[in-house]
Amino acid sequence: MSSKRSRDASGGRHSSETDKRIKTNHSIANLPADSSTSKYDSAQKSQSISHLSTLKQLIREVKKDTDLLKAEPNIATTISTLDTLLLQKDAKEETSQVNKGQKTSQSTSDSRKNEDGSRHPDLPPILDDRLEKAVFTHPACANDSNANYDRLELLGDAYIELIATKLIWKTFPGLASGRISQIRELLVKNETLSAFADSYGFSRRAVVPQDYDTQLKRWVKIRGDIFEAYVAAIILSDPVGGYEVAEQWLTSLWLPKLVNLGPQNSKLNSKDELSTKVMGNGTKLKYIEEKPSIHPKGTGSQTYFIGVYFTGWGWENQHLGSGQGLKKNAAGDEAARNALANPLVTEINLKKKTLLGNK
Numbered sequence: 001m002s003s004k005r006s007r008d009a010s011g012g013r014h015s016s017e018t019d020k021r022i023k024t025n026h027s028i029a030n031l032p033a034d035s036s037t038s039k040y041d042s043a044q045k046s047q048s049i050s051h052l053s054t055l056k057q058l059i060r061e062v063k064k065d066t067d068l069l070k071a072e073p074n075i076a077t078t079i080s081t082l083d084t085l086l087l088q089k090d091a092k093e094e095t096s097q098v099n100k101g102q103k104t105s106q107s108t109s110d111s112r113k114n115e116d117g118s119r120h121p122d123l124p125p126i127l128d129d130r131l132e133k134a135v136f137t138h139p140a141c142a143n144d145s146n147a148n149y150d151r152l153e154l155l156g157d158a159y160i161e162l163i164a165t166k167l168i169w170k171t172f173p174g175l176a177s178g179r180i181s182q183i184r185e186l187l188v189k190n191e192t193l194s195a196f197a198d199s200y201g202f203s204r205r206a207v208v209p210q211d212y213d214t215q216l217k218r219w220v221k222i223r224g225d226i227f228e229a230y231v232a233a234i235i236l237s238d239p240v241g242g243y244e245v246a247e248q249w250l251t252s253l254w255l256p257k258l259v260n261l262g263p264q265n266s267k268l269n270s271k272d273e274l275s276t277k278v279m280g281n282g283t284k285l286k287y288i289e290e291k292p293s294i295h296p297k298g299t300g301s302q303t304y305f306i307g308v309y310f311t312g313w314g315w316e317n318q319h320l321g322s323g324q325g326l327k328k329n330a331a332g333d334e335a336a337r338n339a340l341a342n343p344l345v346t347e348i349n350l351k352k353k354t355l356l357g358n359k
Contacts (some may be wrong), residue, residue, distance in 0.1 A: 028359035066141045121252040124245045127237035135229045149229035157226030169281040178329035185326045190224035197227040277349045283312025288333045306331040313351045
């Protein structure tokens with residue numbers, strides 16, 4: 001291979017600088033794992049690392065040139081391939097450095113950890129090169145809907161919702177539907193998925209219009225979309241076992257987040273409990289939206305604010321408690337739960353018993 005490159009260079013097909021970079025990159029990729037047998041002294045290694053860093057910077061710059069990538073699909077493919085090879089090389093270096101305890105490896109390792117300190121599972125491969133390229137290509141960078149992630153993220157979103165619902169259903173038997181929806185939203189919101197995408201280095205591989213990564217809200221959504229597209233591509237590229245692979249991967253990512261969510265299910269009947277304590281003939285409990293719902297930045301979700309008010313036994317439209325949640329039912333249930341902790345509810349209950357006892 002090196003002799004062929006020499007002939008190309010002598011024929012004028014490559015500049016000497018480009019040829020030098022290609023040879024350097026090829027040499028680095030084939031460095032012996034044992035540094036004691038390496039043919040390169042420290043100065044040459046430093047120069048090689050510098051060239052490799054320059055190559056990475058060039059790739060990042062070219063990926064921002066959307067007009068060039070649209071006009072030159074072969075260049076776009078080559079850039080994507082180079083970026084993938086560099087990512088693979090970084091991953092190999094990370095593995096070798098773990099045993100040496102180097103600081104660089106530690107910082108990279110930390111980004112791949114779950115909330116409980118355990119490591120994220122290995123990234124499942126996409127078995128179709130065209131799908132893999134599309135996963136990381138923003139719709140503005142490729143007009144063909146099959147060459148960008150626009151359609152893939154729609155399908156991936158559906159798979160993710162299904163897999164998340166199944167996981168919650170199996171993990172918390174008997175959990176009310178409102179709470180299932182609330183927990184699912186925590187698992188599938190853009191902030192969660194974009195964080196997963198970052199832990200696998202998806203941001204480096206993304207082909208997006210220039211400056212798209214400088215606007216926080218839009219960048220969070222893009223990374224979430226890429227993650228969704230990746231899930232779809234895993235499944236589409238392996239019709240036989242792809243779904244199972246994706247389900248196992250997502251389950252491993254989500255389980256640490258579910259650890260502290262289960263115990264809340266015992267409090268999901270707060271509305272019924274409150275009703276039992278205060279209700280009777282001629283009384284009313286009203287659950288009212290106390291203020292407009294909000295859309296937290298970058299989450300793609302909605303938060304509702306509900307208050308519970310009571311009329312009866314001598315009280316008129318009395319506020320008992322307030323709550324918030326990702327669904328109106330969840331917000332209402334929290335309002336009822338907070339009302340049960342309100343001493344006034346105990347007073348109302350005693351008044352109810354007194355009045356009914358006198359009849």
